[in-house]
Amino acid sequence: MARTRSIRTRLLLALLTMTLLTLAVSTLLSAALDLRLMRASALRDLEILAAVVGENCTSALVFDSPDTAARHLATLAAERQVQRAELLDAAGRRFALWQQPAGGPAAGPAVAVRHELHLDGAPLGAIVLQARLGELHRQVLHYLWLSALLALATLVVALLVALRLQRRIAAPLSSLAETARQVSAQQDLSLRMPPHGRVAELDDLIDAFNSMLAGLESREGRIQQQAAALHTANTKLRALAVDLSLLEQSEKARLAEQLHDSPMQKLALALLQLENGLAEPDAEGRQLTDSGLTLLREAIGELRTLQFELSPPVLAQSGLPAALQWLAKRMGERAGLPIAVHLPAAGEGIDLSRTQSVTLFQCARELVYNLVKHAEASRGRIELTWDAARVALEVADDGVGFAHTMDTTAASATPHPGQPAPVSSPAAGGFGLYSIRERVALLDGRLRIHTGPHGTRVSIHLPRDSGAGSTT
Amino acid sequence: MLLLALAAVTPGARAADDPVLGLKVAYLYNFTHFITWPEDAIGSHFRITVLGDPAMATALQALEQTDRQVQGRHIRISTAAGDAVGSQILFIGAGATGQLPALLEATAARPVLLVADTPGLARRGVAINFFLRRDILGEGQRLRFKINPDNLNGRRLSVSAQLYDVAEIVR
Numbered sequence A: 001m002a003r004t005r006s007i008r009t010r011l012l013l014a015l016l017t018m019t020l021l022t023l024a025v026s027t028l029l030s031a032a033l034d035l036r037l038m039r040a041s042a043l044r045d046l047e048i049l050a051a052v053v054g055e056n057c058t059s060a061l062v063f064d065s066p067d068t069a070a071r072h073l074a075t076l077a078a079e080r081q082v083q084r085a086e087l088l089d090a091a092g093r094r095f096a097l098w099q100q101p102a103g104g105p106a107a108g109p110a111v112a113v114r115h116e117l118h119l120d121g122a123p124l125g126a127i128v129l130q131a132r133l134g135e136l137h138r139q140v141l142h143y144l145w146l147s148a149l150l151a152l153a154t155l156v157v158a159l160l161v162a163l164r165l166q167r168r169i170a171a172p173l174s175s176l177a178e179t180a181r182q183v184s185a186q187q188d189l190s191l192r193m194p195p196h197g198r199v200a201e202l203d204d205l206i207d208a209f210n211s212m213l214a215g216l217e218s219r220e221g222r223i224q225q226q227a228a229a230l231h232t233a234n235t236k237l238r239a240l241a242v243d244l245s246l247l248e249q250s251e252k253a254r255l256a257e258q259l260h261d262s263p264m265q266k267l268a269l270a271l272l273q274l275e276n277g278l279a280e281p282d283a284e285g286r287q288l289t290d291s292g293l294t295l296l297r298e299a300i301g302e303l304r305t306l307q308f309e310l311s312p313p314v315l316a317q318s319g320l321p322a323a324l325q326w327l328a329k330r331m332g333e334r335a336g337l338p339i340a341v342h343l344p345a346a347g348e349g350i351d352l353s354r355t356q357s358v359t360l361f362q363c364a365r366e367l368v369y370n371l372v373k374h375a376e377a378s379r380g381r382i383e384l385t386w387d388a389a390r391v392a393l394e395v396a397d398d399g400v401g402f403a404h405t406m407d408t409t410a411a412s413a414t415p416h417p418g419q420p421a422p423v424s425s426p427a428a429g430g431f432g433l434y435s436i437r438e439r440v441a442l443l444d445g446r447l448r449i450h451t452g453p454h455g456t457r458v459s460i461h462l463p464r465d466s467g468a469g470s471t472t
Numbered sequence B: 001m002l003l004l005a006l007a008a009v010t011p012g013a014r015a016a017d018d019p020v021l022g023l024k025v026a027y028l029y030n031f032t033h034f035i036t037w038p039e040d041a042i043g044s045h046f047r048i049t050v051l052g053d054p055a056m057a058t059a060l061q062a063l064e065q066t067d068r069q070v071q072g073r074h075i076r077i078s079t080a081a082g083d084a085v086g087s088q089i090l091f092i093g094a095g096a097t098g099q100l101p102a103l104l105e106a107t108a109a110r111p112v113l114l115v116a117d118t119p120g121l122a123r124r125g126v127a128i129n130f131f132l133r134r135d136i137l138g139e140g141q142r143l144r145f146k147i148n149p150d151n152l153n154g155r156r157l158s159v160s161a162q163l164y165d166v167a168e169i170v171r
Ligand SMILES: Nc1ncnc2c1ncn2[C@@H]1O[C@H](COP(=O)(O)OP(=O)(O)O)[C@@H](O)[C@H]1O
Pocket: A370, A371, A373, A374, A375, A376, A397, A399, A400, A401, A402, A405, A406, A409, A422, A429, A430, A431, A432, A433, A434, A456
């Protein structure tokens, strides 16, 4: 229903309607009032005329002289609006009559006034004047002309005012629309519209528009930041995948090396000695066979050790505390330095998930390897504590600390300038600490390294309820 | 017709019998509406002296009985010649025209309105003289009067223009 019109048209229509309505109402009102006033004053004039002429006719009535009365009535010829004058005697009979000769103004509403004449208190007669208020007619026409003229003038003024208003209101709106178009065309959210400064509502609108742009701008900034963060996380994830496969590779290589170095060579030698010993059934053959068997037993022992190192059955059979004690004893014996194990008082059972036990054991093994390999320590210590919320593993030594060993590494091997970041990336050294950090992070845990010239202390905290997997 | 209206002004048995007499009485009284006498000239009553017309005198006497006043005084009618000088209106009837010169002399320069109903007297010193004129339509007669303004001069009477309006002016 509502048609789309320009602001100018609407303003023009509103102004015109308003002014014309006001004009019409005021013209009508003032015309009505004026006409009433004029009519009243015309009637009053007529009454005065009747009184004057009537009084002049007094002697004519008193002394029975219709001629004289007629003469007096005839003086009304000068009064153009009067059409007819009649003088009545006391009994109401016509005494004299005068009529305006044809050609007088016949326009306008007809009115009549009657003036009673008295002599000495007694009724003497009356005079009746009939007139047409042609003047009123002319006045009405006059009003109509004036109104038409005023309406024309109003039209012109309203047009001018509407144009002015349009410039004040519509122009800023158009420029607002233009700015919006620019924003979407140039994808530039930094564009702003200057305030209008004249119409409060327009300023409000411009303000809202600008703050909308500002909001969009800051949101876009945040989105870009998030996209960047996402990208970084993606990159890290990819790198992690590569690192993990590298780690797997190096572990396999280490295993292959250990297999090749000892049990494989022993097995090969045992095979050779057994073949030779069995081929010659004499004392020397027997000796060869015995030595081959000895080699076989040794190889079996070494393979078991390897198997234990990979995943000691004691962990699955007796739990993490027992596995840690086995690890300390084995590695201590091998490296020739005492490694003490501290556990809470016996009887306090620990109920960890398999994932948690395996992770903690692997971490402990790696940390003890590092202790043996890098620390140059005189003794080591493994401590396992727990409470209702978390479980903590700590591996400590009285060695030389990271700074020393890292300096050596940095000076001899990779030109790595980053001083205190031994675990942020595997490029700094081996994969050990790096893989510990990643595994711990996977279980929502925390890795802390305190290191200095008098020793190193690495602690791992895991929440008790994390790693919701199969339990032991 | 007008007659009837004026008859009411002059209630009297005689006046009803003679319409002209009734008119004369009415006109005479009505003159007082258009003429003003100097206040100092009027005594305790407004005096009208009628000479030489007993019927007129009788008809006028009816006015004494009414409440009518002229310039605040009740009306008194006299028929004595001696009252002529002190009265405000002196009516000289047909029977008194002989005394005219003496009456003119006695009332000379005094505020006395001299009224008569004998033809020619307006030219002989009377201020207002009644006469009868045939109606234009030819039916009956109308009572008219002549005024001689010269005869009003020096009497300190102020006469309304309306009276001249309806009168026939003579010199
Ligand atoms: N207990 C320790 N005492 C001194 N230095 C250590 C100790 N543990 C680790 N490091 C240093 O941190 C480096 C990183 O260790 P890691 O990540 O396990 O790699 P890798 O053992 O293969 O060198 C080691 O090269 C060593 O310089």
